[in-house]
Amino acid sequence: MKFYDRSNELALLEENRQVAEHSANFTLLIGRRRVGKTALIVESLKNQKSLYLFVSRKSEVLLCEEFQLAAAEALDIQILGKADRFGEFFGQLLKYSEENSFTLVIDEFQDFERVNKSIFSEIQNLWDKHRAKSKINFIACGSIYSMMTRLFEDEREPLFGRLTSKIVLQPFATGVIKQILGDHNPRWKPEDLLCLYMLTGGTPKYVSLLMDRGATTKAKMLKYLCGGGSPLLTDGKDVLISEFGKDYTTYFSILQLIASGKTSQSEIDSIVGKNTGAYLHNLEREYTLIERNKPIFSKPESRNIKWRIRDNYLRFWFRFVYANQSLVETEKYELLHELIERDYQQYSGLILEDYFRKKLMEEGPYSSVGSSWDNKGTNEIDVVALNELSNEALVAEVKTNPKHISMSTLESKAASIAKPLEKYKVDYAAFSLADM
DSSP states (O other): OOOOOOHHHHHHHHHHHHHTTTSOEEEEEEOOTTSSHHHHHHHHTTTSOEEEEEOOSSOHHHHHHHHHHHHHHHHOOOOSSOOOSHHHHHHHHHHHHTTSOEEEEEETGGGHHHHOTTHHHHHHHHHHHHTTTOOEEEEEEESOHHHHHHHHHOTTSTTTTOOSEEEEOOOOOHHHHHHHHHHHOTTOOHHHHHHHHHHHTTOHHHHHHHHHTTOOSHHHHHHHHTSTTOHHHHHHHHHHHHHHGGGHHHHHHHHHHHHTTOOSHHHHHHHHTSOOHHHHHIIIIISOOEEEEOOTTOOTTOOOOEEEESOHHHHHIIIIIGGGHHHHHTTOHHHHHHHHHHHHHHHHHHHHHHHHHHHHHHHSSOSEEEEEOOTTSOSOEEEEEEETTTTEEEEEEEOSSGGGOOHHHHHHHHGGGTTTTTTSEEEEEEEOGGGO
8 A cells, every 4th residue: 555644744754854954853753553653754764864773672782783783784884893782872873973964763662661771861861962963863763652751751751851853643534544445446335434444443554454455345344354364353462462461361351341332440340350440540541542531511520431442443353353252263254254244233333423523523623522421321412523712513413324313302412411502503413424
């Protein structure tokens, strides 16, 4: 699949590179795994003098040996002596950059903590010493949001205050997903777009997997997913199991419960059999895998919370694949396919609501978009979009089939939020597959 979108990020990276022709620049690029960080970097560095380094989990000596070979090949420089410590290697790169402007990319930067925690202090000391004369364009990439933000934004950490630029890379917007599908299948149908969004959430790696395989219709996407050897069957485990470590079974159980509709802590605690507060906190803050979903007009202290998995692929994987792991392990792929098809309509209907909330936030004139429900779980409203500047609001119902939407019922439900809506000019709308 060709490179799509990222025009704003590419423009900023190019601007930073130009700045580095006369002064040092330090950029932080964050994004979860599979979101396209490396592809963005590769695209931005075409025909540019650069050195790309990947921090693998090995000894510092072996890592430095690997880095020195990469530097010799990419920059045609020989590191003086054998640099067994990263600080020695980095210091020589900075001295080289005083006469030669180039881009240094260090991917999975946070994993230096597993190699040698003192590396961050060494980088800070060397950066402070050389940056006045350096012409380096330094890009630190990381996939663990909480760890990367701590390293650079916690004033107790050595790299605090050193950044000159920051990019948080997100999955493709709904409009880009539609463009990609249209390029690969000009005759796409709304159900195809919904399935692509449901399985990938716009994560470039997963979109690319499907498009490159010619899986451009709902039927072909689900067939590829349920085929033997499909990475989509195993990537959920591959991405998360090493991050969670020995507690992965508890984390996986919690995520499976959330994906299946058990969205309150009390429900999760009763099934898991222990207080899961600490685990939920880590999933939200440390791993940024889940988020608190509250009614749009709820107060900050409200406990009317529904936990939600942020990533569409992981939400689907825990709902259907991990929940039926025995079928995957015994290669009963046809049965897995049947189970997905059985529950597809109900599940995809919820994803369609999410699609329109995301689409309105991306393309509409709204400052906030959410949903609403009361403490009893009744009077659920799929979409409430607010424009705080113009005091306009949109209240909408979402169904896959427009014939199942009743505008009178929607207006009746909206009476439950009549008071906070008083200051807004309210419009009502109905969204279905045809409006994607």
